[in-house]
Amino acid sequence: MGDHKEQPLRVGAAVRRRRRALELTLAVVAERSGLSVPFLSQVENERARPSRPSLERIADALGTTAVELLAAADPACSVDVLRADDEEVAPGDARVRALVRGHHQLHAMEFIGDHDGGRESQHRNDELMYVVDGAVEVEAEGRAYRLGRGDALYLSGGVRHRWRATEPETRVVVVAVADHIEAVENPSGRR
Template identity: 25%
Template sequence: MDKIGDLIKQLRIERKMTLKQVSEKTGLSISFLSQVELSKSSITLQSLSKISDALGVSRSYFFTEQYQPTEIFRSKNESEINFRKSNFTYQSLSGNVSNPVFEPMFVILLPDKENVTINTHGGQEFVYVLEGTLTVLIGETETELENGDSFHIDSSKPHTWFNRTSEPVKLLYVYSH
C-alpha cells in the first residue's frame, strides 16, 4: 500500500479497535485520526509514534516497502524516498530480526511549520544527528543539536524533537519498545 492512512486503518480494523479506542490510547482526536486514515491530513513523526504504540507495531511497519529485510543493510539498496504528504521519512535499518529489542532507523525531517506536541511513552530513544540542526525539547529544556550531537533518554520523560530550520535534518534514530 502506498498510503500510511490506509495501513493505519487496515491495522486498526484487524485489531478490532474503534477510532475512539485509538484516540483514547494516543491522546489524538477522533477527527484527526479519521482525517489521517482518509489521507486528508498529513501526520507528524510524533503522532505516528503514538499510533504505532497504540496499535502494537513498530514505526517501520508503515514503511516496509522502503527496504528489503536482510541481516545486512547496504545503503546502495536504498529506494527512492517518498514523503507521502508528511514532513518526515523513516528507513528501517534493522533487517529481518523478529521481535527486536530495539530498532535503528534513518530519519529525514523536512522543515516543520506545525505545532509540536510533547510525548511520553515506554522504552528509550537515542538520536544521533548526521546532518542539519535538530531542536530537542526534554522536559522544559530546549536544545539545538548539530552534526555529531546526540541524546539518549527514557521515553517516559516528556520530550519531543523536530526540525525548526529551513533545511532537512538527517539523523539516526534508535528506539526500544
C-alpha cells in the first residue's frame, strides 16, 4: 500500500495555508515574488504547478523555503487504505497507530491498551474521542467523564484535557482537525 507516496504533491494548499497564516493578500505575495496574481491564484487552486525557481520565489515571499512548502504539501491522492496490521508504532502495554498517513487536514490515531495520558494536553482544533472497546476516564476543564464502549466525547479547540484507559486492551480512536489548519468562524459566529 505504498502507492500514495509516488503521487504528486499538491503544493497549492500549503502555499494558501502559509499565506493566510501570515494574513497576506495574493497581491502582496505577487509583489514580493515578482510573479503575477493570476499565476499565484492558479497555484493555490492546483491549476498550475510552479517550477522549482518559481516555488523558491513564492517561499521567499512567504518567509519560508521551498523544502518547507513541499513538506507541508498534501498528497494528490484522495484515497489511502490503511490495513489493520499496517504501521503500528510504540509496541508494549499501550500501542498507538496513525489512521491517516501523511500531512492532511484530518488527524486520526488509534490507541490500544493501557493508555495513561497523565499529562494534560490542549489542541488548537476540535477533537472527537470514540471508545471502540473498553473504558476510559477523561478529565476536561475540571470535570471527569467516564466513557464506555460506543461512547464518544467531543472537545472543541482549546479545551484542556487528559485521559486514561481504565480496562486492559481498551481501544480508543481520536479524530481531530490537524493543528496546521486554521479554524475559521462560520456566519453564526460559532466554530
